[in-house]
Amino acid sequence: MMKSEIAAPFGLAMTTTTSKHQRDTTFMTVGTFKILKKSGDCKARLGTLETANGTIRTPVFMPVGTQGTVKSISNDELVALGAEIILSNAYHLYLRPGTELISAAGGINNFIGWKKPMLTDSGGFQVFSLATLRRLNADGVEFRSHIDGSKHTFTPEKSIEVQQKIGADIIMCFDECAPYPCAYDYAGRSMDTSVKWAQRCKEYFEKNKPVSERGQLLFGIIQGSVYSDLRQESARRTVEIGFPGYAIGGLSVGEPKDEMAAMLEATVPLLPEEKPHYLMGVGMPEDIWEAVERGIDMFDCVLPTRNGRNGQAFTMRGKVNISNAGYQRDFGPVDPECNCPACRGYSRSYINHLFRSQELLALRLLTLHNLYFMINLLDIVRKSIESDTFIEAKKRFFSGYFQHE
Amino acid sequence: MMKSEIAAPFGLAMTTTTSKHQRDTTFMTVGTFKILKKSGDCKARLGTLETANGTIRTPVFMPVGTQGTVKSISNDELVALGAEIILSNAYHLYLRPGTELISAAGGINNFIGWKKPMLTDSGGFQVFSLATLRRLNADGVEFRSHIDGSKHTFTPEKSIEVQQKIGADIIMCFDECAPYPCAYDYAGRSMDTSVKWAQRCKEYFEKNKPVSERGQLLFGIIQGSVYSDLRQESARRTVEIGFPGYAIGGLSVGEPKDEMAAMLEATVPLLPEEKPHYLMGVGMPEDIWEAVERGIDMFDCVLPTRNGRNGQAFTMRGKVNISNAGYQRDFGPVDPECNCPACRGYSRSYINHLFRSQELLALRLLTLHNLYFMINLLDIVRKSIESDTFIEAKKRFFSGYFQHE
Numbered sequence: 108m109m110k111s112e113i114a115a116p117f118g119l120a121m122t123t124t125t126s127k128h129q130r131d132t133t134f135m136t137v138g139t140f141k142i143l144k145k146s147g148d149c150k151a152r153l154g155t156l157e158t159a160n161g162t163i164r165t166p167v168f169m170p171v172g173t174q175g176t177v178k179s180i181s182n183d184e185l186v187a188l189g190a191e192i193i194l195s196n197a198y199h200l201y202l203r204p205g206t207e208l209i210s211a212a213g214g215i216n217n218f219i220g221w222k223k224p225m226l227t228d229s230g231g232f233q234v235f236s237l238a239t240l241r242r243l244n245a246d247g248v249e250f251r252s253h254i255d256g257s258k259h260t261f262t263p264e265k266s267i268e269v270q271q272k273i274g275a276d277i278i279m280c281f282d283e284c285a286p287y288p289c290a291y292d293y294a295g296r297s298m299d300t301s302v303k304w305a306q307r308c309k310e311y312f313e314k315n316k317p318v319s320e321r322g323q324l325l326f327g328i329i330q331g332s333v334y335s336d337l338r339q340e341s342a343r344r345t346v347e348i349g350f351p352g353y354a355i356g357g358l359s360v361g362e363p364k365d366e367m368a369a370m371l372e373a374t375v376p377l378l379p380e381e382k383p384h385y386l387m388g389v390g391m392p393e394d395i396w397e398a399v400e401r402g403i404d405m406f407d408c409v410l411p412t413r414n415g416r417n418g419q420a421f422t423m424r425g426k427v428n429i430s431n432a433g434y435q436r437d438f439g440p441v442d443p444e445c446n447c448p449a450c451r452g453y454s455r456s457y458i459n460h461l462f463r464s465q466e467l468l469a470l471r472l473l474t475l476h477n478l479y480f481m482i483n484l485l486d487i488v489r490k491s492i493e494s495d496t497f498i499e500a501k502k503r504f505f506s507g508y509f510q511h512e
Numbered sequence: 513m514m515k516s517e518i519a520a521p522f523g524l525a526m527t528t529t530t531s532k533h534q535r536d537t538t539f540m541t542v543g544t545f546k547i548l549k550k551s552g553d554c555k556a557r558l559g560t561l562e563t564a565n566g567t568i569r570t571p572v573f574m575p576v577g578t579q580g581t582v583k584s585i586s587n588d589e590l591v592a593l594g595a596e597i598i599l600s601n602a603y604h605l606y607l608r609p610g611t612e613l614i615s616a617a618g619g620i621n622n623f624i625g626w627k628k629p630m631l632t633d634s635g636g637f638q639v640f641s642l643a644t645l646r647r648l649n650a651d652g653v654e655f656r657s658h659i660d661g662s663k664h665t666f667t668p669e670k671s672i673e674v675q676q677k678i679g680a681d682i683i684m685c686f687d688e689c690a691p692y693p694c695a696y697d698y699a700g701r702s703m704d705t706s707v708k709w710a711q712r713c714k715e716y717f718e719k720n721k722p723v724s725e726r727g728q729l730l731f732g733i734i735q736g737s738v739y740s741d742l743r744q745e746s747a748r749r750t751v752e753i754g755f756p757g758y759a760i761g762g763l764s765v766g767e768p769k770d771e772m773a774a775m776l777e778a779t780v781p782l783l784p785e786e787k788p789h790y791l792m793g794v795g796m797p798e799d800i801w802e803a804v805e806r807g808i809d810m811f812d813c814v815l816p817t818r819n820g821r822n823g824q825a826f827t828m829r830g831k832v833n834i835s836n837a838g839y840q841r842d843f844g845p846v847d848p849e850c851n852c853p854a855c856r857g858y859s860r861s862y863i864n865h866l867f868r869s870q871e872l873l874a875l876r877l878l879t880l881h882n883l884y885f886m887i888n889l890l891d892i893v894r895k896s897i898e899s900d901t902f903i904e905a906k907k908r909f910f911s912g913y914f915q916h917e
Contacts, residue, residue, distance in 0.1 A: 460579075
């Protein structure tokens with residue numbers, strides 16, 4: 108499928124003047140996940156997911172814009188890079204600028220000026236990783252803001268209310284994300300809580316669809332730490348509740364890579380094949396291949412952007428730390444094979460200088476480069492599925508990417 | 513003159529493969545300052561200045577890129593904004609990444625990837641404002657780096673050597689920039705030193721033109737604090753040495769606005785009319801009008817970019833502090849009359865959120881806006897000179913810009 112074919116058929120539907128007819132059309136199509144092609148020798152698949160703000164081609168990498176902005180990058184740049192959907196975070200947006208403000212702005216797309224699909228994470232992960240003085244009970248979590256110490260409570264219902272007001276195309280159930288490592292008993296109780304909360308999320312979501320609803324999709328999240336039986340129980344019970352898409356949460360939190368692969372192998376076969384599968388918080392380039400091979404369609408990860416801001420560039424021949432002294436007199440581009448704005452216009456030497464001088468452009472250039480790399484990588488992945496050469500393409504990628512290790 | 517006519521006819525000359533013929537052509541034209549139109553009722557004039565990397569239309573505002581980068585902005589963005597020349601600083605570039613490195617990269621344009629004209633300040637101002645443990649003598653200044661405390665000496669000869677290796681189109685004499693306020697005797701001695709150094713700068717410059725010289729222009733600088741007779745002596749003696757352009761330095765350092773105007777009135781009439789006049793470190797929008805009226809052609813100032821990074825936006829109706837709480841729920845653009853990328857794509861409310869969340873995009877958006885404002889302002893200034901309505905246009909600008917004060 109060509110990029111130019113990816114229109115945003117329901118772009119108009121995001122305005123508040125949406126007509127009844129447009130909304131009905133939206134309802135009919137939003138959430139449709141079409142599998143266009145399946146790999147012959149693994150679980151990789153090529154698809155499209157319809158959202159109220161347009162079609163997403165899968166497998167897809169979603170750049171992370173935690174606070175309603177992909178750090179240092181403009182919307183125009185994201186579109187030019189080929190980003191089809193970006194992520195934001197309900198916990199962060201709820202605390203600042205606040206749900207009411209975003210709602211008054213006409214929802215998150217209007218507020219940030221982004222015309223393509225968006226996804227918000229529920230804030231579950233952030234409540235457990237960022238907020239302080241957490242008190243967890245069956246009803247939800249009481250916590251203090253990491254910004255100003257103010258007291259808040261997130262329940263499954265509250266998280267959905269917040270996400271409905273923020274108004275992203277895809278929203279996530281509020282879950283408890285267990286730490287790693289995690290004892291079996293704790294992981295089991297935590298998974299059980301997440302499943303019960305998923306049920307409450309769905310009930311609240313269905314009952315409280317706002318009048319202006321334009322086809323928001325609520326995804327369920329599978330938990331269970333690194334225990335196959337817990338993952339499988341979580342998958343079965345979450346699928347029973349029923350969602351238009353399923354995420355696998357609580358991975359890439361410190362466990363070895365083969366544990367992640369094992370969890371995917373235990374879980375994905377239990378998810379409906381005809382629904383999109385989203386691996387949360389993953390991944391690095393190598394993770395993408397491993398997970399697509401095991402049936403994953405959607406990814407998000409802060410590392411391409413965060414590592415870029417720390418001077419690390421991804422290339423087909425592995426990672427390069429541009430801020431290292433060794434690149435001070437290297438007048439070639441970051442990646443000679445790359446066609447991104449940073450590689451077309453600037454040298455390693457100059458970007459090294461920008462990092463040493465703590466100049467803002469340094470952060471931008473490597474963020475642009477790494478996002479371009481990831482988006483281009485997913486293009487390669489999709490094309491390889493289309494031509495049924497995924498396993499071959501994966502091998503080729505690994506032999507280039509890890510050649511220096 | 514239309515923007516599209518402003519080609520960079522000698523763009524090729526910046527590559528190291530420049531042919532003899534191309535260099536000769538460059539020599540013939542570089543430095544030519546054409547006055548296209550003079551105001552009937554003041555000293556404002558419209559002109560073009562030829563440099564090795566293209567033509568600059570004057571009056572011109574030069575965005576400041578101290579460390580070889582206009583903070584947070586890409587070269588493509590600067591071109592799109594209509595910037596015709598940018599500034600960098602010999603003191604900063606000498607300390608980091610170092611003159612040899614820039615020279616090895618093929619000069620500053622190649623190093624930073626900027627294809628249009630550039631100007632470097634000599635570092636005089638920075639040695640006196642940033643460096644520590646300065647020891648001034650007749651020969652030059654010994655100082656310690658503000659970065660790592662290392663010891664260095666800048667003499668007029670050294671500054672020109674550094675600027676020749678950096679290779680900007682326009683370079684500046686090494687001067688002593690007197691502080692403000694400044695006693696008459698000190699100002700007089702300091703001005704005398706600057707004139708003597710200007711003589712040495714010119715001699716070194718002429719004797720040491722590198723083989724690859726492609727028509728670098730060395731400008732003289734008038735000093736003399738706020739004393740008309742000292743300014744006039746400085747102007748007479750500097751003009752006697754002879755330069756292709758004259759700058760007025762040591763203003764906008766804290767003196768009242770009417771003192772600045774008085775110094776321009778005392779100085780500009782003594783400068784050759786047929787050479788460009790550059791008012792260094794100025795200015796704010798209102799300063800531009802006052803100085804153009806008094807015969808100034810070139811400006812640079814960090815305030816549009818620095819104030820942008822601090823949340824302040826320039827508009828035709830005055831300055832607006834977007835990071836103020838009052839703009840939190842203001843869903844309109846920064847300036848409804850503006851067509852810059854920030855105003856076209858983002859709301860005051862969102863930019864306010866970005867500032868409160870300390871997001872990098874905030875700095876970029878208001879920097880883009882303020883640079884667009886300044887470049888557009890100079891367009892208005894130039895058009896008003898062309899149609900001989902400068903004084904009228906100035907009045908219109910002031911009545912809009914200061915309406916809320």
